[in-house]
Amino acid sequence: MAAFQRNDRFFTKDWIITLPSRPEPNLKFIRLTPAETDAFVRFAEKVVIPSAPKSTEAPFAEPPSSPAPIPGERMQKNYADSRTRHHALDVYMSLEGKFVGWGAIYQITRPDEKPSVANVAIRLSPEIQGKGLGKVLLQVLLRLSNEVDVDIIEAGTMKYNLPMRRLAKSIGLVETEENKELPGRGVVADILFKNIEREKWRDLDMVVEFKDQVVSKEMDM
Template sequence: MASFQRDDRFFTKDWTITLPSRPEQNLKFIRLTPAETDAFVRFAERVVIPSAPNTTEVPPAEPQAPAPIPGERMQKNYADSRTRHHALDVFMSLEGQFVGWGAIYQITPPDEKPSVANVAIRLSPEIQGKGLGKVLLQVLLRLSNEVDVDIIEAGTMKYNIPMRRLAKSVGLVETDEAKELPGRGVVADVLFKYIEREKWRDLDMVVEFKDQVVTKEIGM
């Protein structure tokens, strides 16, 4: 088998991914574009994210910068990724409904080495516990092979038990380590570091680039 070559079309074109292993469902993984901004923001607002337990810790002396507004972050990454190939946003569609979101995006400054990208996932409450989060994560790990960064990792908070279980279900190894980002403070206190993305290069999937259809062998 030839050595793996990244396929620029994942960044320069819009696409839809389907999985032969899930033919019984109208399940699609679609590149999130600015056209879906409103739907994305509505989804982000209604998704339940585990809350931190009560704590007696002293809050930081200086207020941290708020997290970027989801729609604005996505739009910027979409535009920049056409040349930088540093980020992909995906939404999971089930029977035509927006039920999940996943992303791989560089979290280190553009000129910093080694470059690091984070994997993130959010699911609608109604599909949690049905195995679809695991499928979405597998698709993201396959796509992580296309992102032009040195290191892939995932981070979450200790109290986010569902995300920790999800990561472990695909074999990711948990590390008790905090991640701090400039202006944001601590954004994770559990990391899944140095993900071996090569393990997911052969994920059986069909990619449709507008009027083109290719199989998992694309880029191989």
């Protein structure tokens, strides 16, 4: 079996992915570009993320020293940088032409830090939750994680985010209770899915359209 080679076109070109095995004829996974910034921000603002349960015993949390980047600004920066660094991909899931999900793989370690680590994240519109599309989006992201030029792939969430934990476990990811801290943001996860074996998803049956060129998984991917 030939050794797997990363395809730089995932970073230097824009693309659309479809899955022949899916019954939804208009389900697409599209590289998120700066042109969709406004739609991306509107989506991020309306998506409901489970909040921490209220408790009178919960300790007071100091605010982070600096705010998290605005989603659109982070996406635009990663899009520009990834054309040469190949360290990040943002994807949106389109169903019947509607923006219904977002997923990303992006390096969270410094460019000079080894081993390099990338995080996988997803968000879903409320109307599609519980329909199996989150699982499909996660599988597509893990297929794409093979293209990202980092050493380690992981995902993280909070203990109370039971839907995300169930989703990760449904494709065989194993969780570990461990805090994840990022500079300026403090603890961003206390459940980690570490050292994800991205190789398992290299053969995901998908068709990629790079502008005017269509490439199936059987071709030079």
